[in-house]
Amino acid sequence: METIIQAVELMFSWPVLVALLIGSIGGVVIGAIPGVGPAVAIAILLPATFSMEPLVGLTLLLGIYGSSMYGGSLPAILINTPGTAVNALTTYDGYPMTKRGEALRALGLAYGASFFGAVLSILILILLSPVLAKVAPMFGSREIFLAALLGIILVIIAHKGQMAAAGMLAGLGILLQSVGMEPVNYTMRYTFGLDWLTSGLDLIVVVLGLFALSQAFQLIVEPDSAPDAQPVSGSMFRAMCEIWKYRRTAATGGGFGVLMGIIPGVGEFTAQFLSYTAARKRSKTPEMFGRGSPEGLVASESANNAVPAAAMIPLLALGIPGEALTAMMLSVFYVHNVVPGPGLFQNQLDFVYALYLSLLLLNVIVILWMVVSSNLLIRIIRIPTRFLGMAILVLSFVGVYSLRNSAMDCMIAAGFGVFGLILKRLNLPTVPIILGMVLGGIMEVKLRASMGRIDSLLDLVNRPIAALLVLAIIVIVAQSIRTSIRDLRARHEESNKPHQNKA
Amino acid sequence: MQRVLNFLALFRRERKPGDLIFGAGFLVLALACLVAVPWQAQFLGKKSLVEEPGFWPTVGVVMMVVFGAIHFVCTWNAPRLPGRLKEVIVWARSLEFVVWFIVYVTAVPVIGYLPATLLFALLLTFRAGYRSLQMLGAAAGLALVTVLVFKTGLGVKLPAGAVYQYLPDGIRSFVMVNF
Numbered sequence: 218m219e220t221i222i223q224a225v226e227l228m229f230s231w232p233v234l235v236a237l238l239i240g241s242i243g244g245v246v247i248g249a250i251p252g253v254g255p256a257v258a259i260a261i262l263l264p265a266t267f268s269m270e271p272l273v274g275l276t277l278l279l280g281i282y283g284s285s286m287y288g289g290s291l292p293a294i295l296i297n298t299p300g301t302a303v304n305a306l307t308t309y310d311g312y313p314m315t316k317r318g319e320a321l322r323a324l325g326l327a328y329g330a331s332f333f334g335a336v337l338s339i340l341i342l343i344l345l346s347p348v349l350a351k352v353a354p355m356f357g358s359r360e361i362f363l364a365a366l367l368g369i370i371l372v373i374i375a376h377k378g379q380m381a382a383a384g385m386l387a388g389l390g391i392l393l394q395s396v397g398m399e400p401v402n403y404t405m406r407y408t409f410g411l412d413w414l415t416s417g418l419d420l421i422v423v424v425l426g427l428f429a430l431s432q433a434f435q436l437i438v439e440p441d442s443a444p445d446a447q448p449v450s451g452s453m454f455r456a457m458c459e460i461w462k463y464r465r466t467a468a469t470g471g472g473f474g475v476l477m478g479i480i481p482g483v484g485e486f487t488a489q490f491l492s493y494t495a496a497r498k499r500s501k502t503p504e505m506f507g508r509g510s511p512e513g514l515v516a517s518e519s520a521n522n523a524v525p526a527a528a529m530i531p532l533l534a535l536g537i538p539g540e541a542l543t544a545m546m547l548s549v550f551y552v553h554n555v556v557p558g559p560g561l562f563q564n565q566l567d568f569v570y571a572l573y574l575s576l577l578l579l580n581v582i583v584i585l586w587m588v589v590s591s592n593l594l595i596r597i598i599r600i601p602t603r604f605l606g607m608a609i610l611v612l613s614f615v616g617v618y619s620l621r622n623s624a625m626d627c628m629i630a631a632g633f634g635v636f637g638l639i640l641k642r643l644n645l646p647t648v649p650i651i652l653g654m655v656l657g658g659i660m661e662v663k664l665r666a667s668m669g670r671i672d673s674l675l676d677l678v679n680r681p682i683a684a685l686l687v688l689a690i691i692v693i694v695a696q697s698i699r700t701s702i703r704d705l706r707a708r709h710e711e712s713n714k715p716h717q718n719k720a
Numbered sequence: 721m722q723r724v725l726n727f728l729a730l731f732r733r734e735r736k737p738g739d740l741i742f743g744a745g746f747l748v749l750a751l752a753c754l755v756a757v758p759w760q761a762q763f764l765g766k767k768s769l770v771e772e773p774g775f776w777p778t779v780g781v782v783m784m785v786v787f788g789a790i791h792f793v794c795t796w797n798a799p800r801l802p803g804r805l806k807e808v809i810v811w812a813r814s815l816e817f818v819v820w821f822i823v824y825v826t827a828v829p830v831i832g833y834l835p836a837t838l839l840f841a842l843l844l845t846f847r848a849g850y851r852s853l854q855m856l857g858a859a860a861g862l863a864l865v866t867v868l869v870f871k872t873g874l875g876v877k878l879p880a881g882a883v884y885q886y887l888p889d890g891i892r893s894f895v896m897v898n899f
């Protein structure tokens with residue numbers, strides 16, 4: 218109880234509250250603009266947060282992360298264009314509802330479901346904290362190494378249909394993190410004799426290039442468009458209250474969101490997919506899914522909004538980010554010498570609780586903001602896309618240049634911007650590069666640290682958590698191979714059918 | 721042979737225009753990195769392989785080569801969609817904006833953050849095809865707000881323009897600190 222009171226004191230300081238307000242409202246606005254998204258905003262703001270107190274900086278970024286999906290559902294429902302990538306499933310049922318003249322109902326349900334999923338996730342997080350505080354110290358160097366390895370494997374496996382691409386890009390990330398002077402033996406790695414590579418490639422420079430600059434280039438080179446959306450009228454609050462009718466669907470969605478958020482490398486897409494599939498199976502009107510089903514809308518929105526809070530679990534408890542946004546937040550911890558991991562729960566539990574409470578408060582701020590601001594946000598959706606591209610370029614400069622006042626960093630970021638543009642246009646994932654960089658670094662440090670107590674491979678699994686992690690890796694890889702082979706056989710049978718029919 | 725094809729089918733994906741060029745380019749890069757392992761990633765003869773400085777870069781490079789080769793072969797096998805050249809031209813067009821960005825980066829320490837941002841925003845808005853006063857005004861407003869928020873408000877570390885040295889004594893330091 219004393220810890221919670223200390224956390225409340227930490228949270229109710231002016232800088233934290235202002236950061237929370239700016240982050241949550243800014244996140245909604247950013248999420249509502251198709252083509253920007255939280256990754257771009259967080260990448261740009263990241264260096265600016267380095268001069269803030271850790272809780273203030275993290276609250277600002279968390280605000281953007283946690284609220285952007287609320288905003289992203291607005292264009293998904295009104296103009297069939299998801300504001301953020303994870304709102305894509307919302308278009309399936311949200312837009313048909315708008316076409317039926319139920320735009321207000323769809324928006325209300327989406328906001329209500331988002332709030333329901335997010336709050337459920339935060340409450341689970343708070344309840345789990347005492348357990349995490351007990352389990353986290355059981356993670357030594359080798360366990361964290363294995364958890365990071367599991368993260369890399371999951372990132373590759375989660376990109377179904379693109380596993381080879383995800384694998385090669387994760388490999389590129391591991392290589393990129395190793396570039397520069399190696400800190401133990403002081404040997405150069407992949408510097409090719411170039412002085413500017415000696416200090417290595419900064420994660421934030423790569424992130425800004427891959428997320429922000431690539432998005433700016435993409436918006437500028439593609440034809441201009443200014444989406445049109447009609448204002449909605451009626452009581453948004455009453456529309457939101459309808460979520461109570463679909464509380465079981467929302468609770469299931471939230472549950473999937475929590476589960477998928479905890480597992481590194483999986484995230485919102487899988488959570489939504491599982492939630493949507495489960496809701497359709499249980500529905501009395503499954504034929505309405507994809508044609509304007511309120512249950513479908515609730516299932517996808519509750520699942521994706523439950524992920525941000527749950528994604529904080531591996532980050533805070535083990536220092537292992539599960540996806541790109543938490544990977545960016547990890548650098549805020551490092552800059553302030555706050556080391557996320559087992560020690561955080563033992564020594565700074567008030568800080569952890571303050572983060573949870575901030576998450577809770579941000580959802581309250583956002584839901585209140587959404588009640589009054591939907592028609593205002595519709596105006597923001599109408600910003601022409603090439604103008605947005607220009608704006609992102611202007612803002613990206615601050616992010617990259619302010620890191621080290623280095624023009625070379627800007628050139629490197631621009632190079633990664635072009636690379637990111639190519640990946641986006643080819644529909645290839647960028648996240649494995651970032652996770653490869655972050656998790657590759659963690660794996661290198663932790664495996665080296667654990668080598669003192671490891672003589673053979675068996676020593677790697679002689680502790681219960683380590684053994685469990687190795688078992689999880691084996692089961693996941695085996696299951697993935699089994700599923701792939703089953704899909705392959707199904708495809709073969711499918712392709713053989715026409716021949717049999719012809720015969 | 722059938723087994724190999726079956727294995728590759730596990731990684732089958734829908735091909736997009738330009739995919740093959742990217743796949744080939746990435747594989748060439750991965751192979752070049754693999755060839756460079758002996759002199760870019762040193763192995764010092766330590767007791768344990770994982771403690772070698774060259775271990776982790778080699779892991780990354782091997783992943784790039786193995787998965788890159790699979791990606792390339794799968795892309796090669798997938799049905800081709802027309803439009804490869806058109807796609808590559810789009811990639812190349814982005815280089816123009818890389819140049820814009822680099823010029824902006826170079827201009828900031830010379831003419832100062834506020835003038836460089838104003839010029840960059842206005843010229844790029846014009847280049848993007850917007851001619852109306854409303855859009856140009858919005859660009860100027862965005863530039864001004866960006867500078868006021870980041871440099872003046874948050875005090876983000878950005879260099880003062882060299883030309884600010886020639887400003888009158890009374891306002892020089894104020895402009896250097898805030899704009």
